[in-house]
Amino acid sequence: MFLGSQxxxxxxxxxxxxxxxxxxxxxxxYRHGPEGAPRHVxxxxxxxxxxxxxxxxALEEHGLDVSQDGAAMEIVLWCEDLDAAYAAALEAGATVLREPHVFQDGRLRVAxxxxxxxxxxxxxxQLR
Known part of the structure; x- marks a missing residue:
């Protein structure tokens, strides 16, 4: 029925x-829209x-009124080395929401x- 997801x-x-x-x-x-001001990438x-x-x-092309407000979802990225991924994200321009810490009785480390x-x-x- 479905061919993929994103x-x-x-x-x-x-x-x-x-x-x-x-x-x-x-x-x-994939990129759609004018150079320097893409509408979808x-x-x-x-x-x-x-x-x-x-x-x-989204509003102009589909009549959908969407915003960046809400944070009702998150993207999960599994890492081999959390510290390296965390440092890379911060260097790329991320802001800290929660620093790395052990979770689920030592099974995971998350940030x-x-x-x-x-x-x-x-x-x-995953730690163990």
Whole structure:
């Protein structure tokens, strides 16, 4: 029935958010819209496709009134080395939501950061 899936994020500054995910190793696979002001860009990481789209484009092209408000979702990125991933995210422009810490009785180590549009990313490393 379905052929694939992706998560779409809405960002007022699409290019800034694309640049952030590129610094984390995501590769751009699709771009729509004028040079310098894309309306929709897709980036692919390990097992995940993210679409980064302009809220204005969603309203103009589809009649959908979306925003960056709410944080009702998060992207989870599993890591081999949480500290390295956390440092890379901060260097790429993320802001700290919660510093790395042990979770679930020592099974996991997790941290939360926000991308430049404020979308929460949970970084997770399995310890045992």
């Amino acid at each position: 998560v779409n994020l809405y960002a007022d500054d699409v290019e800034r958010v694309v640049h952030f995910y590129a610094k984390l190793g995501f590769v751009e696979t 897709e980036v692919k990481g390990p097992g995940l496709v993210l679409g980064i789209a302009s809220p204005q484009a 939360w950061v926000a991308d430049p549009a404020g979308n929460p990313l949970e970084l997770v490393q």
